[in-house]
Amino acid sequence: MGCKHSKTIQTYPGANINTVLRTSNSAINTKHNNDLNVADKIKQTRKARTKSGKSTKYDSKITAKYEIKALLGKGQFTKVVRVQNRLSKKPFALKVLEKAEGLETLECEISVLRRVRHPQIIKLIEVFVVEQKRKSVTSGVVLELMTGGDIFDRLFDTGTYCERDAVKVLKQVLEGVEYLHAIGITHRDIKPNNVLYYQPGKESRVVITDFGMAHIRRSASDVLMNEVCGTPEYLAPEVVSRQQYTQAVDVWAVGVMAFIILRGDFPFSLTDRLALFRAIARADYSLDDQVWETKSEECRQFVRSLLSRDGGTRPTATEALQHTWLLTRHPSQHKCRAQGERSWSSSSSGSSVHSLQQLRSSSAGRRLLDPSQKHDPVSTYYQCPASAHHGSKHRRSRRHLHSVS
Structure with missing residues (x-):
């Protein structure tokens, strides 16, 4: 399940890995997208989300x-609006399909959400259907409303996480992943954009969203996957190397997210796609710079274990939850002892280090790219504290990677 509309676009001669990117009229490539001013990107994104959501004709x-x-967010095929139950007055998020091309992806997400019930997984409230040509078609999906923003929003507002805060978030994410894996679901697009805070405030729980790329195991033997899909920066080595892969790809993605929230940078070079995929395939990252020296050895060991190149030796979500670092009670003195520990890197010290601007720019670009892609850019739901909308986030691109002789 998932990734059924992937497409091959471009070949890179002389490379071991060939990337396929979603393209659009407004964003032909990532380099151009990343060159845009970050503040302008955020302003444009938020401006688009403030437009009224009442122009659509909704199912009666x-x-x-x-x-x-x-209106909270709009993609190529769907949009998300904030709604209020007329009887209870409770707010929810409503996702509606605007173009038929996105129906298969929407149905995929619904299929997953109907199977799950966990505090760390977004909750499906109800699904509305209409009859079209003697066939039932989804007209709207109501989900619980997330009002605390996503991980990137928190990073942008407050800086990198101290170890105690990181443990709090990563434990919840791994608990959600553990649950999904136990019932045969592989998310395949775990990333900070898809982990949302239920409400504002440091003590809020986090939930995993965006299941349009998820794979549902159909039988006990259905454990290997072949489709190459997800967001490039979070793909596991076995995926970019075009090997069959398992649920371990989700654990790798949690490792990338752990690196980001602790370090403030992506672990791999973002200069171009080939450099990115080559670095991922080799697991070529560093935990040896000055920022990582401020972290505990247990913290570095945890990140290193999740970012193991070999999916077979990578810990399962259950095993990761038993890591010493997650089980250690981090005293208050560990919490951001100096302001510098919360600040973002402003200079590069190798291919694995990027500034806040690069990090946020890449994230913002991912949110708005590629209307031509069959996979809908709108799929998750959140509310940015600085703006009164519960918007959909950065739908990852599904990309096929092909070996080149």
Whole structure:
């Protein structure tokens, strides 16, 4: 399940790995996208989300039960609006399909969400369907409303996480991944953009969202996957090397996220796609710079274990949850002892180090790219504390990688 609309676009001669990128009229390539001013990107994104969501013609069954409040996010095929239950007055997020091409992906996500119930997984409230040509078609999906922003929003607002805060978040993410894996679901797009805070505040729980790329195991023997899909920066070595892979790819992605929230940078070079995929394939990252020296040895061991090149030796989510670092009670003095520990890197010290601007720019670019892609850029739901909208986030691109002789 998932990744059924991938497409091959371009070949890179002389390379071991060939990337396929989603393209659009507004963003032909990532380099151009990353050159844009970060503040302008964020401003444009938030401006787009403030437009009214009332122009769409909604299913009468939806409007009879929910009052449409505001547009929260819009993708190529769907949009997300904030709604309020007319009886209970409780707010929710409503995702509606605007173009038929996105129906298969939406149905995929619904199929997953109907199977899950866990504090760290976004909750499906209800699904509305209409009859079209003697066939039931989804007209709207109601989900719980996330109001605390995503991991990148928190990083942008407060800087890197101290170890205690990182442990709090990573334990919850791994608990969610452990649950998914136990019931045969591989997310395949774990990343900071898809981990949302339920509400504002440091003590809020986090939830995993965006299941349009998920794979559902159909039988006990259905453990290997072949489709290459996900967000490039979070793909595991076995995926970019075009090997069959397992649920271990989700653990790798959690490792990338752990690196980001602790270090403030991606672990691998973002200069171009080939450099990125080559670095991933070799697991070529560093935990030896001055920032990592401020972290505990247990912390570095944890990140290193999740970013193991060999998926077979990578810990499972259950095993990762038993790591000493996650089980250690981190005293308050470990919490951001100096302001510098919370700050972002502003200079490069190797291919694995990038500034806040590069990190946020890449994230913002991922949110808005590629309307031509069959996979919908709108799929997760959040509310940025600085703006009154519960918006959809950066839908990853599904990319096929092909070996080149």
